[in-house]
Amino acid sequence: MPDPVQMLIDDHKKVKDLFQQFERADGSREKRKIVEEAIRELRVHSALEEQAFYPAIRAVKEADDIMDEADEEHHVADVLMDELESMTPRHSHYDAKFTVLAESVRHHIEEEEGEMFPKAKGLGDERLRSLGEQMSQLKQQLTRKEGAARRSSPGRARSK
Ligand SMILES: [Fe+2]
Structure with a gap:
């Protein structure tokens, strides 16, 4: 049975890992x-x-x-991601922009895990279970x- 909070924490681990990989990477292709x-x-x-x-x-x-x-932190991340997708690693601020994205997402993750996720308990077990089901189906669809969006326009990703 998928636990909705655990699903999100697993995603957080994955992106934090990618942020660390970026910090260790050298070479613009790898980045x-x-x-x-x-x-x-x-x-x-x-x-x-x-x-x-x-x-x-x-x-x-x-x-x-x-x-x-x-909501506002997601908005900031969206803006930075849109900008990054219109750039190449040759742009002078490419690395800096990704670093700022990583910093703000790390902060957002801390707030979610520290303040928001504990509130999920207030939903009760039954609601949490149905939310977990809903989220695992939605995640498959979104993935x-x-x-598909990336295959149809590689590089400049998705249509809004
Ligand atoms: Fe979030």
Whole structure:
């Protein structure tokens, strides 16, 4: 039975790992590959949160402020990812932009895991179970969609 919070924590591990790989990478080809993979992971992950997890947590008492902040942090990440996708590693600020994306996502992850995810308990076991089911189906759909978008326009990723 998929635990919705654990699913998101697993995604977080994956992107934090990619951020570390980027820090160790040298050579623009390797960096670009890592950046593209991180963006792919983040797009699927944030859509999953926005479409399923966040609306569910909004229903929990006193979650509004945290959720508003999270929405804004997703927005900042979207802007940075859009910009990165219109750049190549030759741009002077490519590395810096990805580093800022990584820093802000790390901060966002800390807030989610520290403040937001504990609120999920307020949903109760039954709701959590159905949310987990919903999220694992949605994740498969989103992953397929993201893959298809990339195949149809490699490089400059997805259509909005
Ligand atoms: Fe998030």
